[in-house]
Amino acid sequence: MSNRYWQVLRTYLERPRFWVLGITYLLIICFWFWYYDWNLPAQRQGQAIISVIYGNLIACFLGLHVRRQFSHAGAQAIPGYAAPHLVVAALLCSVLWLLIPALGIAVGRWPPGVLAIHALVAILAGAVVCWPRAILLVMALPVFIAWDNRPLPMKHTPLLEQIYQGDRPYLAISLIVLAVVSQVVAAIMLLRMPRKGITTNDEFTIETPTTAVGVNPVNDWLLDMREAAAQRLTHAYWLPQVQRWRAPVAIVPVILLLPAAIVAGGALVGFLAGGSAEAAGAWASLTLAVTCAILLLVPLAPWQSRRRAMSQEILRPVTRERYYRQYFAAMALDVVVWTSMASLLVLAMFISTWYFFPPANRLWGLLVAMAFFYALLWSLATFVFGVGVATLRWRFWLPIVAAITLAWLLGAWATISQASEYLVRSMKNLDPYMPYLFAGFCVLNAAIGVGLAVTTYRRWVRGDVV
Amino acid sequence: MNPFPPENALEFRAVSKLYGERAVLDRLDLAIPSGSVVGLLGKNGAGKTTLLRCALGLAQPQHGTVTILGEPAWTLSASAKQYLGYVPQTPQLYPWMRVSHLLDYTGSFYRRWNGALVRQLAADWRLPLNQRAGTLSVGEAQKLTLVMALGHEPDLLILDEPVASLDPSARREFLKVVLEIAAGGNRTVLFSTHITSDLERVADRVAILQNGKISFFGELGELKDQIKRLRLVSVNTFPERFDMPGILTQRIQGKQALVTTRLVTPEMLDRLEADWHATVEVEDLNLEEIFLELHDE
Numbered sequence A: 001m002s003n004r005y006w007q008v009l010r011t012y013l014e015r016p017r018f019w020v021l022g023i024t025y026l027l028i029i030c031f032w033f034w035y036y037d038w039n040l041p042a043q044r045q046g047q048a049i050i051s052v053i054y055g056n057l058i059a060c061f062l063g064l065h066v067r068r069q070f071s072h073a074g075a076q077a078i079p080g081y082a083a084p085h086l087v088v089a090a091l092l093c094s095v096l097w098l099l100i101p102a103l104g105i106a107v108g109r110w111p112p113g114v115l116a117i118h119a120l121v122a123i124l125a126g127a128v129v130c131w132p133r134a135i136l137l138v139m140a141l142p143v144f145i146a147w148d149n150r151p152l153p154m155k156h157t158p159l160l161e162q163i164y165q166g167d168r169p170y171l172a173i174s175l176i177v178l179a180v181v182s183q184v185v186a187a188i189m190l191l192r193m194p195r196k197g198i199t200t201n202d203e204f205t206i207e208t209p210t211t212a213v214g215v216n217p218v219n220d221w222l223l224d225m226r227e228a229a230a231q232r233l234t235h236a237y238w239l240p241q242v243q244r245w246r247a248p249v250a251i252v253p254v255i256l257l258l259p260a261a262i263v264a265g266g267a268l269v270g271f272l273a274g275g276s277a278e279a280a281g282a283w284a285s286l287t288l289a290v291t292c293a294i295l296l297l298v299p300l301a302p303w304q305s306r307r308r309a310m311s312q313e314i315l316r317p318v319t320r321e322r323y324y325r326q327y328f329a330a331m332a333l334d335v336v337v338w339t340s341m342a343s344l345l346v347l348a349m350f351i352s353t354w355y356f357f358p359p360a361n362r363l364w365g366l367l368v369a370m371a372f373f374y375a376l377l378w379s380l381a382t383f384v385f386g387v388g389v390a391t392l393r394w395r396f397w398l399p400i401v402a403a404i405t406l407a408w409l410l411g412a413w414a415t416i417s418q419a420s421e422y423l424v425r426s427m428k429n430l431d432p433y434m435p436y437l438f439a440g441f442c443v444l445n446a447a448i449g450v451g452l453a454v455t456t457y458r459r460w461v462r463g464d465v466v
Numbered sequence B: 001m002n003p004f005p006p007e008n009a010l011e012f013r014a015v016s017k018l019y020g021e022r023a024v025l026d027r028l029d030l031a032i033p034s035g036s037v038v039g040l041l042g043k044n045g046a047g048k049t050t051l052l053r054c055a056l057g058l059a060q061p062q063h064g065t066v067t068i069l070g071e072p073a074w075t076l077s078a079s080a081k082q083y084l085g086y087v088p089q090t091p092q093l094y095p096w097m098r099v100s101h102l103l104d105y106t107g108s109f110y111r112r113w114n115g116a117l118v119r120q121l122a123a124d125w126r127l128p129l130n131q132r133a134g135t136l137s138v139g140e141a142q143k144l145t146l147v148m149a150l151g152h153e154p155d156l157l158i159l160d161e162p163v164a165s166l167d168p169s170a171r172r173e174f175l176k177v178v179l180e181i182a183a184g185g186n187r188t189v190l191f192s193t194h195i196t197s198d199l200e201r202v203a204d205r206v207a208i209l210q211n212g213k214i215s216f217f218g219e220l221g222e223l224k225d226q227i228k229r230l231r232l233v234s235v236n237t238f239p240e241r242f243d244m245p246g247i248l249t250q251r252i253q254g255k256q257a258l259v260t261t262r263l264v265t266p267e268m269l270d271r272l273e274a275d276w277h278a279t280v281e282v283e284d285l286n287l288e289e290i291f292l293e294l295h296d297e
Helices: A003-013 A016-035 A041-070 A082-106 A114-130 A132-148 A159-165 A169-192 A217-235 A241-245 A258-274 A277-313 A320-352 A359-390 A397-425 A434-462 B048-056 B099-107 B115-124 B138-150 B168-183 B196-202 B220-226 B266-276 B287-294
Strands: B008-019 B022-033 B037-041 B063-068 B084-087 B156-160 B188-193 B205-210 B213-219 B228-234 B247-253 B256-261 B278-283
Touching (some): A003 A016, A003 A041, A003 A082, A016 A041, A016 A082, A041 A132, A082 A169, A114 A132, A114 A159, A114 A169, A159 A169, A217 A241, A241 A320, A258 A320, A277 A320, A320 A359, A359 A434, B008 B048, B008 B188, B022 B063, B022 B188, B022 B205, B022 B213, B037 B196, B048 B156, B084 B138, B099 B115, B099 B138, B138 B156, B138 B168, B188 B196, B196 B287, B205 B220, B213 B220, B220 B287, B247 B287, B266 B278
Parallel strands (some): B037 B188
Antiparallel strands (some): B205 B213, B228 B256, B247 B256
16 A cells, blocks of 8 residues: 555544444444354344444544545645545445445355445445535434334334345345445545535534525524524523523424324324224324434434534523533423423324223223333433433534434334333233333433433533533 | 722633643733733734633633632632623624524623613614524624623623634724723723734733743833844844844844844943944834744744
8 A cells, every 4th residue: 555545544543433433343243243143033133234323323424534535625736636535435435335244244144135235334425425414314224224113013024134135136236236326426526526616614514504594485484483482582581591591492382293293194194005093003103203212302403503602601690500500401491392292292192092902901001001101201311311411512413312312212112112012912911020121221211311411511510611 | 890890800820721731821820900901912823712711711721720800710600700791703603593682682691781782882883683693794793792792891801813704894893893892991801813903903901922821911012112123234244143131033144133132221232332343223113023023933
């Protein structure tokens, strides 16, 4: 490898994020390769999916890194600049989507279909190079997995499992071809970037550029409503001061109704597709699960954008400790508002499934199932709040926190929904350990969330404002 | 105004701030008297922003104490913050809020908010009150931040390179405003800059930050009186270096020499003339030249 190629490689090696993600990824892969039995489809699928999720995270950073390398005039002016940068980026990306699955196949741990799933990593990397906001697609895979494992009345094999088994050869080949095409398109895009005059770093921000404010009429209408909500908080002197800190991220009341519309839409689609109330219920519960997961993330995202104003806000007439306490309380209040919305949806869902409960213990079953779901929902909200505040100052906060949280939620939801179904349908044969296990899980979630929030508060109070 | 303003609005005592191994501030001492307009001058990366962040309690020094408005900066009380205004280098506004709302919102935190003054300033500086903050130009955003910092009539106003991103006409207008503020009463203004002409126009005192310490603090005239350039011409060849106290830089070429020195005394001039049979001309320097001489390494 010539010196130029080595120098380009060093730009990756000198960034701690690649080391942290890379080493963690390799450790997980090695652990799986040597200790797990791949004959079980569920294990095979789960482990390969986590490999792809991890690969996607690294791919996002790879894509942003290489895009930055080409987003200045020097990329055009320096002779021989493009080749080493493109080759190194392509090689590193190939490690993620070709080498690791090929290794898994070679040692007999993974089926050949896994290559097609890992092609998603290359597709995402290419997409991020072309359009940095595609980084948000990192959340798409967990959502897709939830959909792929949706509770349908009839037995079905998840699509990913079908690809593993080689039942979808055309789809598998298409994914691999798409991966190659996305790499080529990304390379062309990178070569054209300096000529197109893309030279600023603004493109790397995932927030809406300030210059875009007020351009779109619908956006402007929503902003006006947000302004009205914020005005109410600003002038409500009878409210505690913590409410005033919420004004810059004021919630538009109409938006709060959107999740209900999404769940109702899910039920309608289910009814039209399945033609039965049971199908509608299954689709609505799937939509509800995904919507609830998203509702837990929604309130913290505006706070992440706002964090840069902290050094100005803290100079308002309030002590450092009080400012942080009120800041955390205001954030928590937003989480409470959105989680309450999710709670209402869950309540509506339970009431609509009243007749699914055995008549003998209908009320008792409903109450217990609701208690299960509310405990789960609120403990997960606490978990997400803790993770959210602990990582609030990270640059790519949203996609990373969302990926971690969704992966966690997915596992939790799958486990708990099975447990609750078992509980509802077989009240008399309830495993005596199940409630303890469930309560333990909820307590763990809440403890992690509270622990992270308290630790972050202490760290912020003692540390410099950044 | 605070009925009992402290003698020094801002005081640093042996303050050190390290980032990793690098000491950005190194046992720095500085006392800014109440009622003065001080320009903080330093090269890029000299630590001006760090100094201001320590002053505001946004960063905690590893050693020493910072006192602002008579209180420790790190644990500044809410009541002291009523008398403090800050304009950052890059204002962080809530982009979707309209200017008028942003002013109202900021004002809702202060019990001493002067709505009439804010409206007056906004009108004088032609701030578009109905426009969203995210669509303002850089100059307008900077002016808005200044109005927000002035609305509660602070005793101490701190500005971190407020004109760095403005064009010359916007800069001139902005500085005119700062001058107006400074002229109005016993207000202390501290602003950092690396544009010396701005500082000359506005400040009555200058603090020069160099190698983590304040290398000079005093009135601008005093600095100009202290630092002079000597133009020497001799019939003999000068040595490679003059060995005299207070010399900042020296450029010697045969029988001609340019020496910038911090201490110019009649004795020194007599000695140069006598020792080297030289004619000595003493030249005044403007602030930019002084800055360059001080930083000529």
